[in-house]
Amino acid sequence: MIxxxxxxxxISKRYRLANGVLTExxxxxxxxxxxxxxxGDSHQEQLRKRLELGGFILGAAIKSHTPxxxxxxxxxxxxxxxxxxxxxxxxxxxxxxQHLMYDLGELSGRIHAENNAIVAGPRAETAFAIxxxxxxxxxxxxVAPGAEKLLIPTPxxxxxxxxxxxxxxxxxxxxxxxxxxxADGYMRGVQ
Amino acid sequence: xxxxxxxxxIPDVETEEDRVATFEQQLSSVTDVRTLNxxxxxxxxxxxxxxxxxxxxxxxxxxxxxxxxxxxxxxxxTGGDVGxxxxxxxxxKRSAHGVFFGQLTNKEGRTVEVAVKPHAVEARHxxxxxxxxxxAVEKLGMHNLQPVGVMMPHNEETAYSLSQLDRTIxxxxxxxxxxxxxxxRGDYEQIWSQVARQTALIHxxxxxxxxxxxxxxxxxxxxxxxxxxxxxRAKMSLNPTRxxxxxxxxxxxxxxxxMESMVRSPQGSFKAGLGLFEHExxxxxxxxxxFTEYAQTxxxxxxxxxxxxxxxxxxxxxxxSLRSHLRIID
Numbered sequence: 245m246i247x248x249x250x251x252x253x254x255i256s257k258r259y260r261l262a263n264g265v266l267t268e269x270x271x272x273x274x275x276x277x278x279x280x281x282x283x284g285d286s287h288q289e290q291l292r293k294r295l296e297l298g299g300f301i302l303g304a305a306i307k308s309h310t311p312x313x314x315x316x317x318x319x320x321x322x323x324x325x326x327x328x329x330x331x332x333x334x335x336x337x338x339x340x341x342q343h344l345m346y347d348l349g350e351l352s353g354r355i356h357a358e359n360n361a362i363v364a365g366p367r368a369e370t371a372f373a374i375x376x377x378x379x380x381x382x383x384x385x386x387v388a389p390g391a392e393k394l395l396i397p398t399p400x401x402x403x404x405x406x407x408x409x410x411x412x413x414x415x416x417x418x419x420x421x422x423x424x425x426x427a428d429g430y431m432r433g434v435q
Numbered sequence: 436x437x438x439x440x441x442x443x444x445i446p447d448v449e450t451e452e453d454r455v456a457t458f459e460q461q462l463s464s465v466t467d468v469r470t471l472n473x474x475x476x477x478x479x480x481x482x483x484x485x486x487x488x489x490x491x492x493x494x495x496x497x498x499x500x501x502x503x504x505x506x507x508x509x510x511x512x513t514g515g516d517v518g519x520x521x522x523x524x525x526x527x528k529r530s531a532h533g534v535f536f537g538q539l540t541n542k543e544g545r546t547v548e549v550a551v552k553p554h555a556v557e558a559r560h561x562x563x564x565x566x567x568x569x570x571a572v573e574k575l576g577m578h579n580l581q582p583v584g585v586m587m588p589h590n591e592e593t594a595y596s597l598s599q600l601d602r603t604i605x606x607x608x609x610x611x612x613x614x615x616x617x618x619x620r621g622d623y624e625q626i627w628s629q630v631a632r633q634t635a636l637i638h639x640x641x642x643x644x645x646x647x648x649x650x651x652x653x654x655x656x657x658x659x660x661x662x663x664x665x666x667x668r669a670k671m672s673l674n675p676t677r678x679x680x681x682x683x684x685x686x687x688x689x690x691x692x693x694m695e696s697m698v699r700s701p702q703g704s705f706k707a708g709l710g711l712f713e714h715e716x717x718x719x720x721x722x723x724x725x726f727t728e729y730a731q732t733x734x735x736x737x738x739x740x741x742x743x744x745x746x747x748x749x750x751x752x753x754x755x756s757l758r759s760h761l762r763i764i765d
Contacts (some may be wrong), residue, residue: 252477256659257622271658320657321602327618329611330701331525337535339525365639377522377536377548377602384523414614 256352261302263322265390268313277320278306280313291392298358300351302373302386312341318373324388325372326415329434339376339384341422347385348372349426352407353433355387361395363387364405365410368394400415404430454553454567455521461592462519466499468512471584473570477673486567487560494587498765504584505570508547511584519551526609530651536600541738548600550584554595561667562587562594568666569598575640575661578662580654596667603657607650608665608696611707622659625725634689634725635732637663639671644685649696654669656685683749690729690753691760694721698765717765718758726754 253271260269268280284292292314296299303318325348331340333389355361361367373388393427399406404427408416416423473489475482494501504511510625511517521537527550534552554562562585570580581599588594607626616623637643645652646668654664670685698707698717712720730750735742 253658255657256655257614257619258605258626259657277657318604321605323605327611327614328525329609331609336521337451337455338520339523344525374525375599376526376605377524379521379538381518382523385598414617418611 250372254258258327259321259323261322261373261388263324263367263388263390263394265371265393266388267403271320275320277318278315279303279313279318279320279389281314281393281434283314284393288392291361291395294359295355295387295392298354299383300355300387300392302375302388302432305389314389318389319375321377322373322386324370325374325385326348326367326369326412328374330418336380341419342425344385345372345422345425346429346432347383347418349429349431350433351385351429353404353430355395355433356403356407356430357434360398361396362398362407363391363410364394364396365412367412367415368407368410369412369415395408438519449533451533451535454536455519455537458535458551458586458595459519461500461586461588461595462517464500465502465517465586466589467497467501468517468692469493469501470506470509470512470707471503471566473567475574475672477571478694480672480674481563482571483567483669483671486570487563488510490563490566490585490620492558494585495586497589500592501587501591502584503587505582507570507581509584510543510545511539511547512539512659513541513543514620522548526606531613547583547744548602549597550580550600550730552596552598554596555593556588556591557590559594562596565596568669568671570597571669571671572666575643577637577655578660579666581666600652601692604654607653607655607661608709612711624724625659626655626661628728630693631725632732633663634693635729637688638682638689639663639733639736641675642670642681642685643672644670645689646670648689648693649694651696651759677745679745679748679752682745683752684747687753687756690726690757693725693758694761695714695764697721698761717745718761721757721761730754753762 252253255269255271262269266279266281270278272278303316306315306317333340353364371387371391373386374384378384471493473486475486489613518540519534519537524536527534532552534550536550538546538548540546565587566582569579572579583597583599586595626705645663648663653661655661676682677707696708697711699706700710701707733746733750734743737746
């Protein structure tokens with residue numbers, strides 16, 4: 245692992261998944277990308293394992309964690325959700341804003357249903373990552389590694405509204421036209 | 436009022452599903468898979484035209500649709516029956532060609548991920564042009580998408596050019612610039628600084644111009660490097676010209692296209708852009724992000740004082756014409 249870390253290259257901000265929790269994002273060797281963050285407490289570790297089992301987390305944990313950090317290997321081209329420009333056109337092979345917001349709602353709804361938690365703000369969108377060019381049936385959207393540290397218990401009143409309120413005003417403005425899709429996806433996710 | 440409505444005259448718009456289905460159908464009827472061996476001499480006056488003739492010669496005489504592939508993808512010529520699986524993506528949705536993406540698999544299970552660009556019947560030569568210009572850029576040693584091949588139809592059908600899908604890039608029109616600028620002004624400026632220098636390099640190579648240098652045709656790599664792609668309309672000759680009008684014609688078109696794509700509003704129904712300068716004077720913004728560095732780099736690449744004088748003359752003319760053009764579109 246140390247040998248691999250010595251070959252790391254800088255990564256463009258457009259791709260960097262760093263979000264305050266996840267502190268390192270690097271290209272390692274010829275074609276691997278690793279992210280890392282400090283290991284959480286036992287409750288957070290438990291949550292991380294549940295998120296991983298549920299298939300929510302981008303990439304795969306690297307087994308040989310150091311005592312201080314959790315490492316994940318992630319797809320090289322994965323991008324942070326909050327730096328995506330709008331895509332209006334869709335179709336069977338297009339991943340439009342509407343589709344994206346539906347998936348974001350469904351993912352948030354499933355996190356609520358399975359963990360009784362919402363992704364905390366004030367910029368909850370920075371916890372999510374997009375993978376482009378996928379085969380039909382695969383998922384475009386995941387939470388970035390370290391998301392367990394951003395989860396807070398779901399408030400009893402109106403969890404959907406509570407989750408929406410955790411996104412930044414800029415993000416809500418950008419996807420204003422697709423917020424109904426977020427709500428539809430959320431309802432699907434909690435079922 | 437006539438009973439004929441306006442809608443009655445609107446032709447059916449082909450959907451992405453239709454485009455993919457048509458490609459799959461044509462691919463399944465390919466009778467001939469060949470290797471394309473181009474001999475490009477970039478010091479000729481019009482090497483692209485000569486290369487296109489070579490492609491047509493290589494694909495001539497087949498009894499059905501022909502798939503002609505770059506030597507790097509020769510494995511597609513063995514085993515027969517090349518299949519295609521389309522990908523879902525956010526990329527390429529502003530492409531006028533209706534580009535789509537997916538994976539080619541030959542009978543032996545070997546695969547290559549590709550971007551597929553359809554070319555209408557009346558412009559089928561552009562599939563060969565697209566392939567040849569990409570091969571020429573490869574020969575120049577500039578970073579580019581690897582050309583995979585062309586699929587030439589037998590009858591009056593669509594032609595296709597294919598290049599290798601690179602999962603480690605995205606295009607500049609995919610970025611939420613407002614958010615990136617807010618997050619890291621330095622990174623934002625660094626990207627455009629590279630665009631300025633790369634454009635200057637291209638225009639310093641001889642008689643080379645990209646021909647369609649909009650933000651959607653500029654790729655950003657995961658390591659932060661940028662490179663222009665989609666060279667289908669490129670002018671590509673390493674023969675330099677001292678004629679200022681000829682050089683100006685090449686550079687002006689690229690800079691005008693780039694400037695328009697940076698200036699125009701994302702909400703525009705015609706040539707929607709990035710809207711980077713909505714809160715400042717557009718020329719000041721463009722000059723600061725691109726033009727000053729472009730001009731300095733161009734002069735820096737001049738090989739002798741005479742060439743430097745030519746470049747300074749060209750750059751002055753560019754500045755004047757781009758500012759005038761901006762008054763029309765702004």
